[in-house]
Amino acid sequence: MSASGNRGGRNARSGRRLVAERRNAAPAKPSRSSGSGGSGRKSGRSRRRTPQRRRGGIRGAIGAFFRLIWRIVFGIVWRATLALVLILAGATAYIYSTLPPMTELVDGRARGSVTMLDRDGNVFAWRGEQYGGLIDTETVSEHVVNAIVATEDRRFFSHWGISPRGIASAIRINLREGRGPLEGHGGSTITQQVAKLLCLGVAFDPDEWETEAEYEADCRRGSLWRKIQELPFSLAMELRYTKQEILTIYLNRAYMGAGAFGVEAASQRYFGHSAAEISPQEGAMIAGLLTAPSRFAPTSSLERSQDRAAVVLGLMEEQGYLTAAEAAEARANPATLSDAAEARAGGYFADWVMTQGPDFLLRETTEDVIIRTTFDPRMQEAAEAALVDVFENQVREGSEAEAAIIVMSADGAVRAMVGGRQEGTGLFNRATMAMRQTGSAFKPFVYATALDLGWRFDDLVEDAPLTINVPGSGPYSPRNYTGEFYGTVTLTEALRASLNTPAVRLSEEVGRDLVRTVAAEFGIESDLALGPALALGASESTLIEMTGAYAGILNGGSAVTPYGLVDLRLVGDTEPMMGQGGGIRERVISEFAARQLTYMMAEVVANGTGQRAQLPDRPVAGKTGTTTSARDAWFIGFTADYVAGVWMGYDDNSPMSGVTGGGLPAEIWRQTMETIHDGLPPRPLPMIDPAEEARPELIEEAPGRRPDIAEQILMEVLGLLGANRN
Template identity: 30%
Template sequence: MLFVAGAAGVGYVLWTASKDLPDYTQLANYAPPVMTRIYAADGSMLAEYAEERRLFVPVSQMPKPLIDAFTSAEDKTFFTHGGLDWMGIAAAAWRFAQVKLTGKGQIVGASTITQQVAKNFLLTNERSLDRKLKEAILVRRIEQTFTKDQILELYLNEIFLGLNSYGVAAASLNYFGKSLDQLSLEEMAYLAALPKGPNNYHPFRQKERAIERRNWVLVQMRENGYITEDQMKEAQAKPLVVTPRPFGAQLFNAESFAEEVRRELIGLYGKDKMEKGGLSVRTTLDPKLQLYARQSLARGLINFDRKRGYRGPIANADLGAAADWALLIKNRKAPEDMAPWRIAVVLDVNDGEATIGLQPNTQPDGVLAPERETGKIPLALMSWARAYIDGTALGPEVKKASDVLKPGDIVYVAPNKDTGQYHLMQAPEIDGAMIAMDPHTGRVLALVGGFSYGRSQFNRAVQALRQPGSSFKPIVYAAALDNGYSPASVIMDAPIEFKMPDGSMWKPKNYQNKFFGPSTLRRGIEQSRNVMTVRLASELGMAKIIDLATRLGIYDKLPAELAMALGAGETTLMKMVTAYAMIDNSGKRVEPTLIDRIQDRYGKTIYKHDKRDCANCQAPGWSPDLPEPDLVDVSEQVMNPYTAYQITSMMEGVVQRGTGKKILAVGKPVAGKTGTSNDERDAWFIGFTPDMVVGCYVGFDNPKPMGKGRTGGELVAPIVADFMKLALKDKPATPFRVPRAIELIPIDAKSGKRGIFGQPGVILDAFKPGDEPPDSTKIIGEGAIAAAGTAASGGVMLVPPGQGDSGGVISAAPAPQQPSASGGLTGQGGGLY
């Protein structure tokens, strides 16, 4: 009767504990939060995003010594018990009794790996008899439902191991920068030492305890027969070398690109899935081109900034107030993407050089390393640092080091690799952006959003709205070529006036403040003639220009003002590069993309940029006789392909004879266009070869004049040339593809009449099928043109000749001036270049 009563009581307790047990079968569908990883086009890691740094690895892919280390440390009878270690429970109970009776010692647990799985996945950390009963019941059910390998897989992928690492794969990367199969025996043993309390065995704050615990794990492995005595002793003799891996962007100088990918992922799937979904994202980034773009832009910005003078040190400190000069610069960090620049404090200065103290490394525990490093900045490496006055004038030439620096100055320095000395550096006040794109696919091969992402996360390549200036002119000329004009059409380059609503007159002018008389369209774009462009836009009508600009994606809604023909409307570098890519792609639509493909945690492709259907891409087997699948290009034709080639040929002339001559240094066929807005506030160059488009923009974030002569041709074209020389170094000099039926006819570049090939000033110009140069020259805009009412130029009113200041020239009244966010006036086109 006592037995039956006791059994009934135990049964009742178990029945009560079982009533509200969680569903253990959900473990079969275990899908832990896994970090999203972003890769460059060559497979190198670009960035990773997660709330918890976790990677899921099947137990079958884990090295056996790692499993041996964890079972030895946590549950040596894991493969033989049924979920509960009765001997361990008995020992824990005996220890519990000793502690309660004597008041000395510490209570120990007896949790098996299966018990930890039940607690971590299904229960709380509450310490109560009821929770332990539930845990025991769940353990038995888990053991009956799942294999030992399945239980171990759950445990090793879920367990927290410090440094925000969840699971052994993430911990391996975060502690040692290695994948699991690259770990050494002592490293595996250290990871197995962490489950009892990662902070108790922190590799820096508790290093001795960490080594002691690691060596204990090795002893357990030896006692369990997993390793030999010699292996144990060899591993125990090794130091604990942990190199924490930074979390976030991994590929140097690609932070802006990675951030833009992150934004796109959030837009596609939401923040939760982006951080927890375990997405694998293959991007379009070419790491080599990205590095070239970063270097070229940085060099250009630094060179420009130095010509404006030295603005002084970052700060100044009192050397006498600190016992250790290193403390003065301890908390001043140079952004990582500005390496190899470093922070330094000037210790002493004489006529010929300055002695500097370089910022010491900070140990992982936050304490400065004991070593102190000094260096020298010779006069020759700071002679550029003439005093900044107003951005246009400079102070006197530097004749001695004390003219620039004094003790206590905190400055940026960069090592001179040849001499071991240091350059005095200055973070540029000006900024910019650069994009390289494949014109056939829209794949962004490189994207630099500014001089330093560490200084400013503003992405000037996609977020900055600026005036493109004359880099918009090819769109005006392309619209003309689509509407009956040819490259040899002649336009009058002479004074022209437009009457404003307030009665004042707008007189667009060329950058050189000169007029050149009758000139061909080709010459107009090569020399970037403003007056010709305005006259052409007036004749053509702004509606046609706006339509083409909209189809190319440059603007969503462009005001019908003649000043817009000179690039007074604001747009982004990405949109301009994409528009040029469509010209380069024979007028076919290009959709820019930073992402090639996205896979979910199971490897299934859930997104791809290439939308072309490939019905014959899957074959039962490989054979050399199988034909290659035919991928039908369904891209929209947004520009006549003949027009696209004509404007390309004209932009080749910009490089060969016009404002983009600095690009000739590339030594290969390049087409492109310079652009400069009013008062040299924005400078652009967008150029392309048959297989790559490169765009660069330079300007102040708070728009202001950069100085006379700081044009796209003088300031930005050399930056693009620098990049192209590196990017195309091993590429053949491929000419632009000429569409079938295009006729190349010798033309006199000045008059637009047919010429004799080989004679001075005669070039081959491109004509559409059926077109040819006229026998006599018709000059557009010659003489007086009078009309009343509204002209096709988009709301521009023509007035009779003689009412303007110049008498007998075209006069018109464009829409009112509008303030521009980039500092110019959208109704004022004078000075655009």
């Protein structure tokens, strides 16, 4: 057999077939048939793979386990993500279908507003929820839009309503500052803030929330669930409205402090002009309010508001809305309040006027109302300045004594009102609410009763010890302030020196019931004492009642109803819905009686206990009043033009030290009225001329007696008054 034949056959020795090794060929598939050849190939394959199994044993099993877990988690995650996306898309689509046109969302107030005009037609006070009217991104000053975007949401025009970066940044800041992740900084976009303002489309339901305040607080909660709810609502708004429309809703609905809702109301409230005219520094102040409207309101603290505005100006410069020069100029000339806003005048008056009409048009109005009032800001400023001056310079430092002032015209039109030393709104108004004993300030009504019955100013009355047995109380013995008695005096002398026993004798003579009737008809509606102490002001009354009653003396004897509301109309209407709620009413005493009483009260100021209230260029009539232990001190008086009343005392009714009605109250009255009458020509009081009315027989009987007695009384009384410090 040839060599070539042996290559294809078997080796003679081994019996094996000789085959050339194919290095690059794929390994032969194992034969399915049994035999040595197949067995050899199978055994060789096993030998090659055995080491690989050993290397992948434990680690392979672990890897396979984690690959299995990953496939399970990945499957869950992508399925859950898909489900959430579908849920979010469905919620967004549903909310989108429920969103109304933008114009229906700009005014979200639950209540209306009340704007008050003074006697010259200028705005001086606001109440309720003020809304200045629709303003959009086209009509508002660009400085407002730029300031708000720079401060609240610099990526507003590029995102889809939510900003994960902003939320993450806010959470990081909150945690760093020791708060919860959602407490403090919210990371909300302007769109999300609008979603809050719209309360996610949930309307107020009185069955679910007791008050609108609770409803609004619930709308502004910052919980995780609330944040989740904001997502579809914000996305729906981004799809439903343009960026300009979303910003317009924000500009109109956002609360701006001091009862102002929206940029237009805030601009009118703080700066006295439209939001279309806002400067960069004013725009920065408006934007600064959004963080904390009540805290940063310029009417609360102008300095704090200006500091916040400076920060906003820096953001506007940083983001290119202002050049460095413009920002520097704005910081050098910060925004200030308008004259009306800065004055903050008439807080007590405005609160009182809000009680002068029906609730549904004032305190509970859902409309925007404009009220014309009797208020005079110049007189208000005069009263406030007088009060401050006296307490700063004539009252001991730290005293908690209080005072109240009212100025009105003879027909009862209230021009100024100070209800206490503290300024503000919603405060206890001592001019209208405090019930205090009137003391000798009540005596003019005793004399008014007698004069109307036919007594004369120069009739005689006895000032001597007097004891009256009061059933159930025992004997009552009035005494004069000086502790002395002066014998027979005229009615004028008795009132001028504020003698007590003549007033009680006269009251008993004419009848206490009639005195109570006259006082009530003059407007003192409080319960009046039944005993003889009625004549000495043992009853309680308010300053506004007493001042209104004195106005009746000034106008010739007709009662008045103090009023502050002239007329009321709705915004947009030309005709008022209601008119004046007060003024001159029926006659109480005759004009001649009133003219005599005015003369007698003029003597109180000219030569009696009220001399400290004298004005340099015109006559004054008035009456002092001091109660037991100086718990209350009054001075009420008038010129031919105006009547004013002043009360002073402690809220807890504790005694004052050395204060009488002829002291500090008369001083406050004088300073107030001196400023009020500056520039007014002097006019005579509507009173009798005693020389023309005097009876000749009285003059012939005792030509020198009355001046001597009057001088003696005056010296003793003035010696007890002094310059008082409380």
